[in-house]
Amino acid sequence: MDIEPFALERWFARYEHDADIMLAESGIRSLDADRFDTDVGELGYVVPTNGDPELRATIAEQYDRDAAEVCCTCGAQEANLLVFLTLLDDADHAVVVTPTYQSLRSVPESLGEVTTVALDPPTWDLDVESVADAIRRETSLVVLNNPNNPTGRYLSEETVRAVYDLAADADAYLLCDEVYRLLAEDPLPPVASMGEYGISTSSVTKAYGLAGLRFGWLAGPAEVVDAAWDWKDYTTISPGQFGQHLARQALDQREAILAENRTVAAENRSITREWVERHDLSWHDPVGVNGFVTVPDGFESGEAFCRRVVEEEGVVLAPGETFGHPDRFRIGFGLPTETLREGIQRVDSVLHDDR
Known part of the structure; x- marks a missing residue:
């Protein structure tokens, strides 16, 4: 049985450990363990x-x-x-x-x-x-x-x-x-x-x-x-x-947890939507906490854009190549709202420098 390397995981393995902000995370922000009885x-x-x-x-x-x-x-x-x-x-x-x-x-x-x-x-x-x-x-x-x-x-x-x-x-x-x-x-x-x-x-x-x-x-x-x-x-x-x-x-605690997380997702989606529109990019307004965004002008591919962002600003995005679409990148907006804002500001620095 042969299987191809998991491109997204290999990208994360290369950059995630040493980066400051994971702006490609595909889930909602993590709950603290002290919310639960941890004595198993x-x-x-x-x-x-x-x-x-x-x-x-x-x-x-x-x-x-x-x-x-x-x-x-x-x-x-x-x-x-x-x-x-x-x-x-x-x-x-x-x-x-x-x-x-x-x-x-x-x-x-x-x-x-x-x-x-x-x-x-x-x-x-x-x-x-x-x-x-x-x-x-x-x-x-x-x-x-x-x-x-x-x-x-x-x-x-x-x-x-x-x-x-x-x-x-x-x-x-x-x-x-x-x-x-x-x-x-x-x-x-x-x-x-x-x-x-x-x-x-x-x-x-x-x-x-x-x-x-x-x-x-x-x-x-x-x-x-x-x-x-x-x-x-x-x-x-x-x-x-x-x-x-x-x-x-x-x-x-399903109803309480999901209500909290949907609130976070909605607020963060709104923040990310404004950012996408401000840079004249496009996406399909998503359900969940992932958006698949077009690559900004001036970058030849999703990987080229994401590599520059992580190497210059310490922010991990996911190149569209890992999903078969080199003209896009994936942004995950489920992380804590203030961290999302900081990550977007750092990406802004790359986009402003490129103009």
């Missing part, structure tokens, strides 16, 4: 290894499913991996909507054959007929990320249901990575609630501001969840005890 007691394995049954039942309620149809994982990244390992092999085919978080394309490509269907800039609309044309007899999986990373595009319920119906008619599953869903003011129904061919993955990382817990889950039909659990025995065995302990508390 004995640090043994989570038993059963697919997650505490009561916690799985709590998660399952979001998807109109039961505890047996949820598997807890080490972040959404593992949840997605387990689905791919379960549903794809050399004889299988997947349809992946792009641009997207690279693992949602690269991992399927390492396991089977992939056809990509591109969102159409600048509004990043999805042509459902293009998805229909891409589906084959051997297609076992269609992959979405909604709201989308990096563009922030939130496809409508009508569009997602149309894609679900296409997948179901082809006896294929629709996997939707929904880590940003709960940052929307009016979240759409999750894909796992749409029927037996729907699979949702998520975590407490992006919407809850708890990236360090590395706690996520997948929800879907029992046959997929059970098979994913079989694969999990060969990956992390169980989610972390500490992550599960705090995630349970975060879900208990």
Whole structure:
């Protein structure tokens, strides 16, 4: 099994550690641990290894499913991996909507054959007929990320249901990575609630501001969840005890935490929108905390712009090349508001120097 290097992570590895401000972070600002009871007691394995049954039942309620149809994982990244390992092999085919978080394309490509269907800039609309044309007899999986990373595009319920119906008619599953869903003011129904061919993955990382817990889950039909659990025995065995302990508390505080985080996201989106417009740049006004912005005049590519910003001002942005779009860069505006303001001011220094 060959897999291409994860371009975004390699970019972060090169620059993030020594930078002052991470203006490419894709989640909301992190919560402090002192908000929670951090005494987990004995640090043994989570038993059963697919997650505490009561916690799985709590998660399952979001998807109109039961505890047996949820598997807890080490972040959404593992949840997605387990689905791919379960549903794809050399004889299988997947349809992946792009641009997207690279693992949602690269991992399927390492396991089977992939056809990509591109969102159409600048509004990043999805042509459902293009998805229909891409589906084959051997297609076992269609992959979405909604709201989308990096563009922030939130496809409508009508569009997602149309894609679900296409997948179901082809006896294929629709996997939707929904880590940003709960940052929307009016979240759409999750894909796992749409029927037996729907699979949702998520975590407490992006919407809850708890990236360090590395706690996520997948929800879907029992046959997929059970098979994913079989694969999990060969990956992390169980989610972390500490992550599960705090995630349970975060879900208990769900409404309060999400309300706070949506407020931060809305304020920061407004600040970033004003900055984008002030520099005559463009983006699709995003849902979530990522924007995919056109490269300023005077820079030959997203990477050239982002490299100058980080090397001169210590601010990390994400070049569009890591998502297949060298004419753009990703900005993450979920960090604390004052840090966002400082980061934008530093980027301003580069743009003013270039004029």
